[in-house]
Amino acid sequence: MNILIIGGGGREHAIAKALAKSNKTDKLYCAPGNGGISALAECFPDVKATDLDGVCALADKLKPDFVFVAPDDPLVMGLVDRLNEMGFKTFGPNAAAAIIEGSKAFSKSLMKKYGIPTAEYETFTDEDKACEYIKSRNTYPAVIKADGLALGKGVIIAKDFDEAKSAVHSMLVDGKFGKSGSEIVVEEFMDGTEITVLAFTDGKTVKPMVSSMDHKRALDNDEGLNTGGMGAVAPNPLYTEKVAKECMEKIFEPTVRAMNSEGRPFKGCLYFGLMLTKDGAKVVEYNSRFGDPEAQAVLPLLETDLVDIMTAIWEEKLGALDIKWSEKSSACVVMASGGYPEKYETGKPISGLDEHGQLADGGAYVYHAGTKLSDGQYLTAGGRVLGVTAVGEDLRTALNSAYNAVEKISFEKVHYRKDIGAKAVNS
Ligand code: AMP
Ligand code: GLY
DSSP states (O other): OEEEEEEOSHHHHHHHHHHHTOTTOOEEEEEEOOTTGGGTSEEOTTSOTTOHHHHHHHHHHHOOSEEEEOSHHHHHHTHHHHHHHTTOOEESOOHHHHHHHHOHHHHHHHHHHHTOOBOOEEEESOHHHHHHHHHHHOOSSEEEEESSOOTTOOEEEESSHHHHHHHHHHHHTSOTTGGGGSSEEEEEOOOSEEEEEEEEEOSSOEEEOOOBEEOOEEEGGGEEEEOSOSEEEESOTTOOHHHHHHHIIIIIHHHHHHHHHTTOOOOEEEEEEEEEETTEEEEEEEESSOOTTHHHHHGGGBOSOHHHHHHHHHTTOGGGOOOOBOSSEEEEEEEEETTTTSSOOOOOBOBSOOTTSSOTTOSSEEEESSEEEETTEEEEOSSEEEEEEEEESSHHHHHHHHHHHHHTOBOTTEEOOSOTTHHHHHO
16 A cells, blocks of 8 residues: 655654554655655655645645545645545545634534533633633633644633733734634633543544653743643553543543534544543543654554554444554653744754664664754754654653663754653652
């Protein structure tokens, strides 16, 4: 099977690696891909994931047997719909279903309508009404969210009224997130620990993957700005069997049923961002795709062939497939450019990698998030540069191997967190 992967980050590298493992995979293509992915797939750096016309033209040229659409924007923009119209088989939801990530106003009202546990909320397009509501609730922190996609940066946790008011103003009046912030959600702050559960679903059956823990803040001890994710571990020890059962009954199955009832069956990977509160698990957010860096931690534990899963989802036969996971643990440490998630420099030579973009002596797998291969030299090309991932008998072993590998790689102004997985190991 020839497979075209859309996207060009660490997540797509993890997907490429899992697909490359399959004996059913013939050739892999990736648009745009990156330096590291080019060791596994023929990359098309000029075709951006959001360039729907460009991607469709490429698919038309390559005639792949399957197209795996990994990032949120092209899913929300309807790339899957267009590819299906052209006759291609795809992995990923169509636009009608990807709205579960594309609009927080949609996902919140879905949860309210179907009784899926989440934070109390109201939506607003008017600044005065939003501020009135915040004042009348008078409970802080207050959570203000832009409705649409905002690279994970559209959420402000305001500690008092003044902060909340300026967040509302920045989104609704100053247009800080453009159209994504022309409607906002104001919601209750949920206290607890976060868990990510990715799940395969064909719209009928939902099969959760091994749970994981993301590390969203830039600095150790969960300080600093929110990022796309600075590291992940899997499984998440807080996700006990009891919690898993509760989530399946109250969140996962009801969500898949709700999307069906709305005439928006979801096919692909549904991301459940959960908060374990004292009143049980609640949904923080849904995403319509694999998490990044959660995919880099979770997919190495997948024992079943990803091509078989992809095919079963396409054929809506996921219920008949037994998906197997390793009992081991996995840890991914992200090496970022100094300054990320704000201003950072690129083009820095990366030392410690061999010609395949890997460590010569193994011990860990290096997922490339933002790299470029130039005359045989890997250069930094993004905020998040590498996701160094190791699998071990337990989480402590996996973390040791991942950090040992990180020590062997360097580039100017590299930044990484030293405490990935610390909370999980100590819980
Ligand atoms: P989201 O983009 O909705 O996932 O939000 C980004 C991050 O903000 C989440 O991963 C949480 O850490 C935090 N967050 C969002 N909503 C809430 C909430 N209602 N209560 C507490 N934290 C939240
Ligand atoms: N790591 C969070 C996300 O992919 O949205």
